[in-house]
Amino acid sequence: MGGGARLKDIAQILGELGFSLNLICYLSDSTYNLKRFNHDYKDVTEFHVPEDWRRILKALIIFYILYEGIKKIRGTDVILSHSTSVTTGLPALLLSKIFRKPLIVDYIDLKDDDTPLFIHNMVLKNSKKIMTISHYLKREVDREYLDKSCYIPIFIDSNLFQFKEESRKEVRECLGIGDEILVGYAGSFWYVEGVPILLRVFNHLKQIFPLKLLLLGGANVKGSDDVTGLIKKMSLGKDVIILPPQPREKIPDYLSACDILCSPKIDNKINEAANPVKIYEYLSMGLTTVASSVGEVSNLIENGRNGFLFKAGNEKELEKVMEKLILDPELRALVGKRGRDTIYNHYRRELYQDKIKCLLEESMGE
Structure with a gap:
């Protein structure tokens, strides 16, 4: 139960291991919609719920999610929830208890504001195993549930997220990019x-160098920055290209068009606990990645070797790193290759098949 890139990657592993899946996904969207479809080894039900719905309306969706889960529970060996949230963790816990199925929680973020603390704790307490994506979250879980x-x-x-010269030429031509250095960002x-x-x-550097900026994403969550307003205020309309969120399989094509990829996350508790998938995707492309040194990113990128780090919020430091990379294409190529090697040698999907298989078998065997 859940959604997002992380769940898709886990689902891919489970499919490769011969498991069949019933996926129930809760997704924020502009309008309400219910979608059902089958894809390879997956039977998928998607609840698309408007972000601006009141909490009481969102809470009612939980009963619908639970109903869908009851219909799909027959023949299920284990229940996997991608969070402890009230919309995924709670229905998963109830199904686990009612039908006596082991529950595995993929703990990918801090507790969200809409989920009461007692529900968050109850989901963790009643799970068989808790997968954590960052050392921060693992330390948090270890304090209470070390055995899980x-x-x-x-x-x-890594086969999907790799540089393609043909895609680079096609996308740059489509976007009207010539010889300019293209800086890329993908995400919300x-x-x-x-x-x-x-x-x-970017606004400062473009006064000195021939640059373009590609923003692949949008203001699709509450609390988003007014990026389009800032672009207008800075008169960057001709230099910044905004494209809406794309299907994941299309993202590598757009990233291939870029020369430098950037993740400028701010320093706060949310990012300290996170392990952003975009950084792994950037590195896997074999393109130089520049990221703020917050959270798990500092454990992944070795500054100057397989990527570049700057202190979160320090614009002068980011500008200095970007200028260095703009002026040195050979350095970009070298560091980009090392980034790709890091992902291939340590974080490609195939390396985690056995670990996830063992985790499932242990949960079902207890």
Whole structure:
């Protein structure tokens, strides 16, 4: 139960291991919609719920999610929830208790504001195993549930996320990019992502160098920065290209068009606990990645070797790193290759098949 890139990668592993899946996903959207479809080994039910719905309306969806789960529970050996949230963790826990099925929680974020603390704790307490994606979250879980804790970081499909010269040419031609250096960002405009920081640094550097900026994403969550307003205020309309969120399989094509990829996350507790999948995708592309040194990113990127780090919020430091990379294409190529090697050798999906298989078998065998 759940959604997002992390769950898709886990689902891919389960499919490769011969498991069949019933996926129930709760997704924020502009309008309410219910979608059902079958894809390979997956039977998928998606609840698309408007972000601006009142909490009481969102709470009612839980009963619908629970109903869908009851219909699919027959023949199920284990229940996996991608969070402890009230919309996924709670229905998963109830199904686990009612039908006596083991529950595995993939603990990927801090407790959200809409989930009461007692529900968050109850989901963790009653799970068989808790997968954590960052060392921060693992330390948090270990304090209460050491025997259940299992560190499984982000892993990705390195065959999907790899540089393609043909895609680079096609996308750059489509976007009207010539010889300019193209800086890329993929993700939401949520305030924790720090997109305004990147915009301000870009605005200064473009006065000196031939640059373009590609923003692949949008203000699709509450608390997003007014990125389009900032672009207008800075008169960057001709230099910044905004494209809406794309299907995941299309993202590598757009990233291939870029020369430098950036993740300017701010320094706060949310990012300290996180392990952003976009950084792994960036590195896997073999393109130089520049990221703020907050949270798990500092354990993944070795500054100057397989990527570059800057202090979160320090625009002068980011500008200095970007200028260095703009002037040195050979350095970009070298560091980009090392980034790709890091993902292939340590974080490609195939390396985590056995670990996840053992975790499932242990949960079902207890």
